[in-house]
Amino acid sequence: MTSRRVPLSNVPNAANSPFRAVAAAASKRSRDQLEAQEDLSYDYHPHPKRQALEEARTNLRVSPRKQALQSAEGRLFNRRTANAPPTAFERKLLAARGERSQQRVERQEKASNEALDTVRQWQKHYKKSFPGFIFYFESVPEDVRVRCSRWVRSLGAREEKFFSKEVTHVVTSRPIPLDSESRDATDLVTPSSTSTSSQSTAQTRTINPSLLDRQHESFQSKSRFTFEAPVSKRAQLNGIHDVEPRKMNASNTDILYRAKEMGMKTWHMEKLQRIMNTMSNIPNDAQTLAGNNTRSRTANAAGKMDKEADLSRMLRNERLNGPSDRDATIALSELIPFKGSCLYIRDMDERSKPIMVRDYPKPGPNEVGEWPQFHSxxxxxxxxxxxxxxxxxxxxxxxxxxxxxxxxxxxxxxxxxxxxxxxxxxxxxxxxxxxxxxxxxxxxxxxxxxxxxxxxxxxxxxxxxxxxxxxxxxxxxxxxxxxxxxxxxxxxxxxxxxxxxxNITSAIRSQMISSTAAQPGAKAGTSKEVHGLKRKVLEKNSGPALINIHTRQKSIDPAGNGRAERNIPAARQTRRQAQETLIHIDEESTQSEEEEDVWIAEDVRSKRQQVRKVLEKKDPKPGYCENCREKYDDFDDHIVGRKHRKFALTPENWKDLDQLLSQLGRRLKEPDSDGF
Amino acid sequence: MAKRPGPIAEENPFLRGTDLAPVTALSEKLGLSPGTRYEEQHDTDGEDVSEESQRSGDESEEDEVEVDESVQEEMAKLEDIFEERGLRYRMIDRIGEGTFSTVYKAEDLHYEYYQNDWDIEPKDALKWTSPPFKRRRNGESQSSTTLVDSQSQRRQRQPRYVAIKKIYVTSSPMRIQNELELLHDLRGCKAVCPLITAFRHQDQVVAILPHFRHQDFRMFYRGMTVFDIKIYFRSLFEALAAVHKHGIIHRDIKPTNFLYDIDRQRGVLVDFGLAEREGSDSSHCLCQDHPTSRKTKIESSKARNQPIPTGFPKNDPRPSRRANRAGTRGFRAPEVLLKCTAQTTKIDIWSVGVIMLTILAQRFPFFNSADDIEAMIEIATIFGQQKMRQCAMLHGTMFECTIPTVGKHGFALSQIVHWSSARAPDEGEDPDPEVREAVKFLEQCLELDPRKRMSARAALASDFLAKETLSDTEPEEMDVL
Known part of the structure; x- marks a missing residue:
């Protein structure tokens, strides 16, 4: 650090800094940061501090287990520091409380009509009252806001871009302060520290997810008073931290307090999402079947539908609430989430690996999915x-x-x-x-x-x-x-x-052939099959000559001198080598032709073709030998190999088969049965 | 261009035995050598070819020639072996190639020396050629030369053809033994290709089988009337009934393994390379339980009481479920795909159902099924989520699918058959009652639950097959037996 003194409150490690606990949790500040601080004037000083802070926050947002795993998912979340999305803990709670209870509710629905009716009633109620709502989104990431507002508008409500008296609902991603807090808020420097006073009340109310966070905050704020914030200990205790950097709004200027004061409803982002979920989840059913007399049947039908929709809903929930692998019910370590359309067949008793898993990427707006489907x-x-x-x-x-x-x-x-x-x-x-x-x-x-x-x-x-x-x-x-x-x-x-x-279209076909280079399909994004096929075509067409060369090189130059040659563009190499071999083999084959028996005599093909023939014959046939229990690169080489020959010539290996074969002999005709 | 089946066929791990036979048969039928056939293709492609035509043309010739050359070499090697053993076969051509074997067509030069009870040709010839020959009914005991002479109108040089199956030396003796043993067990079943003989030369095992005249399925499946279908499936089910009676699962029922001759209205089942005895290597599967106990097991299962998964485990240490999956893609029964550990002969019936669907829908292959998962999706597309879920549960698995084209209820097979006929609207509305009967029969073959799926015997007894076809095939049966 420089000799320039930083105000105490801004030094993260100062004992009485409000951020001390946080900063302590952060990793050591990097050299960059230090340097940045050196260069900055006083005006900018808060900046590096905040940087450190945010880093700390992001580190803390992820549970230790997650942190350790350093999953891609976790990293994704870390990156989003801007607008304070729901923290891991919140999400966990929500996942645990909201999702689980929701599912339970829905499970029970199948059994009880009342539950379903309640949901319907609830939906009805909200459907009716939504048009009167005017939302204001606060501290909500832009994209989420856009989405929510679109949805909200579809139900007849309205979004207000600016906070005004007209607003009826404030949606925030920050924890919602309690009434008591708003009263006390003026007295306290930071909102978070107020929670001490509300801790007892918080425990009784379980509905507001922010309250649950609050308990930890209070714990944390308590520890803050002891000046010795044993971060590691807290980490052990809680696993997850919520250290939201409060906007430094001096108390009642905070929009959430203002909203409270003005009698607006404050919804947490999660709540809105949950409402969105529930509203759209028993879709139409509620409306179309509301007047149905045969209640039980409707309930059953709806229940079944739910079951059907379960997976898609789960997927959506996951997108909104984060992966549910934090859910204790899933014992398995880590899940690769489904992103598109999937087929998942697993063992009922979870004793074996899934029998089939495939996740097809979502098709674009004008695409058909990659999975098999009917076509005309x-x-x-x-x-x-x-x-x-x-x-x-x-x-x-x-x-x-x-x-x-x-x-x-x-x-x-x-x-x-x-x-x-x-x-x-x-x-x-x-x-x-x-x-x-x-x-x-x-x-x-x-x-x-x-x-x-x-x-x-x-x-x-x-x-x-x-x-x-x-x-x-x-x-x-x-x-x-x-x-x-x-x-x-x-x-x-x-x-x-x-x-x-x-799957090959004629266009692709012609591409494959027309491109002399070794990458026929590379010019277009091709499907898996096409890709595989491309390879085959290669192997069969341009391949043999190429492979042939390689084997030749191997035999001629085992030291790997041919490696340099390999870097020569394949096509050129092929051509050159093919010419060589052409000349060479030409003689051979013509000779053999003269010597050969009937088979060749029948053959009326041109000499040039003969050459190619011999060329390709050397195409190695890789495979697996069940007898030697090993893979081989070339069938012809393998079967004359020592190991294989040994097997072939060991009578014990053939004992059982021979016994059978002895029964399979062809019976000669009785001498007297015919003229022979 | 690029329609050379060769390279692809070689890559396909499921093409075995007689798979390539149709190609040859086809070219024979067309009176063309394979090479010329490929050349012809380029013409159909028109302008597209232009600058590439010469090159690709060369290539395809090259392919063919290459095959010929190497085949000749292989055949020469085989002939050496024969010679060493004092056998006389004139090798003619390669007619099939697969993972475990290659099949050649050859002329049996010593036919006359042996008892040839396996040969249905002379009997058939008697039956199918002009009446004058009928009196030579007991051709078997007559002088063969006379018989051969008498048939000279039918074939030009009366050669006796056999199929020589060269089982690759890399196949284990166990596997070979299994195949030959099953074939030996099945001797006497007229609809199963008999084994003339088999022998071993060092590690090379060769099986000699009759060469059965047949046509490429692709040549005739589209022109089949319902009556033709009945005859075809009667023949196929007769073969299967015999095989299943012996407690043997063929495992690889598909058109290329059922050599069918339209003229004789008869087919033989070939390639028992994947066949196994029912119950061998099987363990308990939920589908064997009584429905009620199965239900309680399903209800108390772990997965059932878990929330629907949102992902799958990344590093799954659990063992994977193991079951015999041998077969050909597109013809595997759902229980095979689900790795049921107690597979039965019913898996063959499903495959027959697929063949029938192919014929009725006039689409070959009906299922593409690049892999098991795609096969499952294809089946699910037809049957729908609900039935698939039930089917999966039957074998102790949970089926989840969010693929939008897999509907809840799927499509009725009758619907599929109807679309595919896509008869001009004027004809389209009211399908033939015969077609409807066929579809009903098809539904019993393509039943997801193997226990409810029809057996081969039941199929033969069914109205669809029993009625008119019997009168037609009975004399033939008598003849053969």
């Missing part, structure tokens, strides 16, 4: 594979867009806010993609029919899956989609056979 395809094609669109540019456009998107998503910082925004977008777009396959087919129908197409072929035309297919709609859809006469045969053979890599 012409006869002979797999209905789960999108039929190649004939117009190449359509595909190219699509691919380019996807590639761009992918690139964008790679660049985009994965902040939580961003995730939320994306999710929101995806959610709003969710209804769109489902209809898409059909649309595309219609589109494709307008494409000019290739001349080779024989006759109109009826198309497989499932309805847009999401519209829960009334029997009426498919036939209509069918009629719409019948039109395109498509080429059903490729070279006299139906294109969809078990062996066809069906």
């Amino acid at each position: 395809v012409s006869v002979g094609k797999c209905p789960f594979v999108e039929e190649p669109v004939t117009r190449a540019e359509l595909v190219a456009r699509e691919e380019a867009r996807r590639a761009k998107e992918r690139a964008a998503s790679r660049e985009a910082p994965r902040t939580r806010a961003a995730t939320i925004r994306e999710d929101a977008e995806a959610e709003s777009a969710r209804s769109v993609p489902q209809r898409r396959p059909l649309e595309e087919i219609k589109d494709a129908g307008n494409a000019p029919a290739p001349p080779s197409a024989a006759m109109p072929i009826p198309a497989f035309c499932p309805p847009p899956p999401a519209t829960t297919a009334r029997p009426g709609s498919p036939s209509k859809a069918a009629r719409d989609a019948v039109i395109p006469p498509r080429p059903k045969l490729f070279g006299g053979e139906p294109a969809a056979s078990g062996m066809q890599p069906s």
Whole structure:
């Protein structure tokens, strides 16, 4: 530090600094910070301090376990220091209290109609009263605010950009002060220290989540009075800290106090979110079935629906409330959260690993998800594979867009806010993609029919899956989609056979072949299958020559001198090497041709082809030998290997089989049964 | 372009045995060598080819030639082995290649020396060729040369063809033994491809099987009438009934493993490389429990009483569930996908159902199923969340799915069949009662619960198969038996 003296209150480590406890928890201040402080004038001094503070806060926000794990999730949260989102502890409480009780409630709903009715009643009540509400968002992150305000407006309420008398509800992410506090607030320097007085009351009221925080704050503020804040001890005790840096508003200027004074309701952000959840969760059901006489049936139906909606709701809750893996009910250490549409099949008794897990990324607004789904395809094609669109540019456009998107998503910082925004977008777009396959087919129908197409072929035309297919709609859809006469045969053979890599559009196909370089698919974002396929094509086409070279190099130059060669662009290398081998093998094969028996005699192919033939024969066949229990790089090499030969020549290995084979001999004809 | 099945087929781990046979059969049928066939394809692609045409053309030829050359070498090696053992087969071509074996077509040069009870051809020939031959009913005991001569109109040089299955030397003796043993057990089942003989030369095991004339499924599945379907499935279910009666699960029922000859209206089941005896290597699965005890177990299960998961464990130390999953993608029954540990012969019935769905929906393959998960999603797309959840619970698993295209109730199979026929609206509304009957039959095959799924015997006794088809096939059966 410099000799320049900093006011005591601003020195984080000063014994009587209000931030002492916090600062102590922070890691050592970095050199940068010190230097920054040196350079700064007095005016700016609070800044580094705050920096330190915030760092401390972010460190503390995460539970020790989380901290230790340094999960990506945790880091995401740490980054968001700006507008004080709900702290881990709050979230935990909420997750524990809100989510659990909600779920419980919903579980019970299935059993009891009253509970469901209560929820409906509650919904009704809020639906009615919402239009009168005027919200003011305070200390709420911008993106969250936008989202909330959109939602709030959809229910008829209004958002006020500025705090005014008109406001009826203040939504904050900060802890809400108590009434008693607002009274005392004027007397105390920092709001947080007021909590001591309210501690007893806080315990009785359990509804306000901020109160729960308060208990810890009070604990903390108590310790502050002892001047010796044993941070580590507190950490052990609580696990999670909430050290919100109060805005240094001198008491009653705080908007929350003002709101209290003005008789406005103050909602915590979480409360609004919970309301949002509940309001949208038994959707329509409440309204449409409210007048239904057969209550029990409705209740059952609703209960079932809930069950169905459970997963999606959970996902949303997670997005809002943070991962629920802090939930004690989940014993397993860490979860990889589902982000998109998922399939999850797990052991009922949780004794084994999940049987199937896959999380498909959310499709963009104009995309179909990557998972298998029905497509309209012409006869002979797999209905789960999108039929190649004939117009190449359509595909190219699509691919380019996807590639761009992918690139964008790679660049985009994965902040939580961003995730939320994306999710929101995806959610709003969710209804769109489902209809898409059909649309595309219609589109494709307008494409000019290739001349080779024989006759109109009826198309497989499932309805847009999401519209829960009334029997009426498919036939209509069918009629719409019948039109395109498509080429059903490729070279006299139906294109969809078990062996066809069906996801390949003609555009991609032509790309694969046309690109002489070794990266046919790289120009477009391609699906997994395409990617795999690309590899195969490579292996089979440009591959053999290449591999051949490698093996040759290996044999010639085991010291790895060929490595330098490997850096030569593959295509060029191939060409050069191929030429060499060409000349070399040409002779060999022609010789062998002369010597060879009938087989070659039958063969009327050109010499040049013969050469290639020999070239590719050396294509190594990797695999696994069950007998040697080892993987091999080349079948032909392996089976003449010492280990394998030893196995082959050990009679014990074949004892049982031989016994069987002895029964399988071909019986000769009885000599007298025929003329032989 | 790029429609060469070769490379892909080689990559496909599930293509075994006769998988490639159709290609050859097809080319035979078309009277083209495979090479020429590929060349033809380039023409259909039109302008797209232009500058690349020469290159890709060369490549495909190259592929073919390469295959020929190496195949010839392989065949020569095999012939050496034969010679060493005093056997005489003239190798003709490779007709199939898979993970565990390669199958060649060959001419049985010493056919006449052996008892050939396995051979259905002469009998069939008698039955199918012109009446004058009928009187030679007891052809078996007659001089073969006469018989061969008499059939000269049918085939030009009366060669007796066999399929030679070269089981890779990297396959364990256990696996080979299993396959041969099961085939040996099944001898006498007319719908199962019999084993002529098998022998071992050092580590090379070779099985000789009859070469059964058949057509590529892809050539005929679209033109099938309901009657054709009945005949086809009657034949297939007869084979399965025999196999299942022996307590054997084939595990790999698919069109390429059921060699069907439209003319003779008969098929044989081949490739028992994945087959196993029912109950071998199986352990208890919830699906074996009585429904009530299963229900209580499900209700008291751990996962059931947990909140719906929002993620899956990152580092999961638990063991994974193990079960035999052998089979071909797209044809695996749901219980196989769910790793049921007590799989039964019913998994074959599901596969038959998939074949039937393929035919009725005129879409091949019907399921793409790049992997088990996609297979599950595809099945779930049809059957819907609710049924899948029940199906999963049957095997002690919880099914959660948030994929929007997987509906709650899915689609009825009749709907799917209806869309795919997509008959012009004028015809479309009222489907054939026969088709409806077929769909009903299909529903019993594609039943998610293996216990409720029809057995092969029940299928043969069902109205759909029993009625008119019986009268037609009975004489044939008599003939064979």
